[in-house]
Amino acid sequence: MTKLLHIQASPRIGRSASITVAEHFLNVYRATHPRDTVETLNLWEAELPEFNGATIDAKYAVLHGQTHTPAQLAAWQAVVRIADHFKSADKYLFSLPMWNFGIPYKLKHFIDLLVQPGLAFSFSPQAGYKGLITGRPAVAIYARGGAYGPGSGAENYDAQSTYFRQILGFIGFTDIKEIFVEPTLASPTAKDAAVAAGNQKAAELAAVI
Secondary structure, three states: OEEEEEEEEEOHHOOOHHHHHHHHHHHHHHHHHOOOOOEEEEOOOOOOOOHHHHHHHHHHHHOOOOOOOOHHHHHHHHHHHHHHHOOOOEEEEEEEEEOOOOOOOOHHHHHHHHEOOOOOOOOOOEEEEEOOOOOEEEEEEEOOOOOOOOOOOHHHHHHOOHHHHHHHHOOOOOEEEEEEEEEOOOHHHOOOHHHHHHHHHHHHHHHHH
């Protein structure tokens, strides 16, 4: 059975443009893929372990081929559970707002837990870095208060989609479709138009992913 995992990174729920478009995507997806399962992980409700000293030490033990101490092992097992749950999906939907030109800190926390050696990527002197989460399509919905697309003059401020695209590529994703919902703060009319355009693109992608 095919599973789609939705990673939800906005805390605004009903007021969130990224969630609104994501919900439209999911409605169309369920209608066109009735045998698939859909799970939403709300990062604001998830229990994300701290990436603290024991976890960092555990990471470097993996990198250097060393045995974990009991404290490191317990910390690492919590990280492995996060990665295993993420990798249990066959397809992915990410919905994220722009915060200070980047991504919400909850999503960055999740990424810092997920992107670990042996779990999401490997490294060798011969091959360099290699992503381990491969062959799976992803759709990313980016909501932004301003306009940062080509021709806007503000392209260089977009550390949201550029970083997220880079990190997905680093861990192995090659099939990444993107939906940009912008500008959402210019006026109510502009937001409605941005959401409507986002919904249209979401429906198109949900039917074929």
